[in-house]
Amino acid sequence: MADTKWLEIAVNTTPDKLDEVCAKLAAAGMDGLVIEDEGEFLQFLEQNRQYWDYVDQELLDRMRGITRVKFYVTDDADGHAQLERYTHGLGFEHTVTPLSDNDWAYSWQKYYKPLTIGDRLYVVPEWERDKPVPEGRSPLYLNPGLTFGTGSHASTQLCLEGVEAHTLPGRSVLDLGCGSGILSIAALCLGASHAVAVDIDPKAVDVAYENAALNGIGKDRYTVMAGNVIADRALAARLARERYHLVLANIVADVIIPLSAQVPALLEQDGVFLCSGIIDTRADEVQAALEKNGLHVIRRREKNGWVALEARLADE
Structure with a gap:
């Protein structure tokens, strides 16, 4: 998989249309969505303060006024067919950007942090497995790839x-x-x-x-x-x-x-x-x-x- 090339698809929308875009993409079969929305981003920061000491101002500036949905497909015939299926009838403009493996890893890892779910589960990205697990939680380590659930x-x-x-x-x-x-x-x-x-x-x-x-x-x-x-x-x-x-x-x-x-x-x-x-x-x-x-x-x-x-x- 080291030679796999990927495409990043960004769908620009507005806060009131965000749920509609996500629902259409999910209904078409895409469940690996990355939401870049200033309001949700600020809420995410507030709810997950325990995972960082500070947030880089450049990141805050980059998210200002942004509402878009990103997802990823492989840059091959299968990926192009998936892209056609996901965007058919979407009704919103999208951009397609080729990514190198390093671009992808950096893009994904920036946003993917541990999640506490229910009473016992603690979903941890593989690159953060050396960090302590909260007492009473069962860790689930995950390196999900690009198009699968996280x-x-x-x-x-x-x-x-x-x-x-x-x-x-x-x-x-x-x-x-x-x-x-x-x-x-x-x-x-x-x-x-x-x-x-x-x-x-x-x-x-x-x-x-x-x-x-x-x-x-x-x-x-x-x-x-x-x-x-x-x-x-x-x-x-x-x-x-x-x-x-x-x-x-x-x-x-x-x-x-x-x-x-x-x-x-x-x-x-x-x-x-x-x-x-x-x-x-x-x-x-x-x-x-x-x-x-x-x-x-x-x-x-x-x-x-x-x-x-x-x-x-x-x-x-």
């Missing part, structure tokens, strides 16, 4: 809270649309016996395995596969050979709805299906699909316009 997005945080609530020692986990592997690796760090993870993007396999290794988790406990569980019947049948205590899907409503038909065959009798990545305006539609397919919603979590639903088999 824990900073509200939908991922909602899912992590659910993972913390429902992971039981010695029980199994299935992570559908795993990206960086953050959710299933979090469950393994919290005591799950083993996990299987699947993503439609083959690049996610190496990323998830690398992140697992950062946490001392090997292939004896963690299996990552590439494939489309909805379209690939052989893959769906392979996954259904085992039932899982916790099934995760941090994707989008348009994927969760058809996926919900397969979930009952994957869940243990006392298991939990946890889905997120749902824009709040579509949460009722997703819940209706879950209930139609034999699942009963037991909890709804909400944050910044995003919703996560937790469900069990309806006869429980």
Whole structure:
């Protein structure tokens, strides 16, 4: 991956349109967003003071009056196709800037700081692993790559809270649309016996395995596969050979709805299906699909316009 070239896409917008831009990009499948907004930046500084002694004035000046969303794709045929998909019908102008590996590393690491999530989790970028972990927290070390989840997005945080609530020692986990592997690796760090993870993007396999290794988790406990569980019947049948205590899907409503038909065959009798990545305006539609397919919603979590639903088999 050392020779990989990347493109930085910047979508310029306004504070009142920021949520719309993020929602459109997320609905198109891009969940690795970097938001550069002066208001959110100042709020971030205020809420995370413990991570620094001072903030460089140059950075403050550079953020003044800014509202934009950035994301990254590889500078190859796959990346160009992704870019076309993400920006089709977006309705906002965007710029494309080629980046070197060093540009990317610097750009990403500037903004990615440890996150406290729920009561126990502490998501730590790999380059800050030498810093102390707060007492009572379980660290989850992550080097997410460019296009996969980091824990900073509200939908991922909602899912992590659910993972913390429902992971039981010695029980199994299935992570559908795993990206960086953050959710299933979090469950393994919290005591799950083993996990299987699947993503439609083959690049996610190496990323998830690398992140697992950062946490001392090997292939004896963690299996990552590439494939489309909805379209690939052989893959769906392979996954259904085992039932899982916790099934995760941090994707989008348009994927969760058809996926919900397969979930009952994957869940243990006392298991939990946890889905997120749902824009709040579509949460009722997703819940209706879950209930139609034999699942009963037991909890709804909400944050910044995003919703996560937790469900069990309806006869429980």
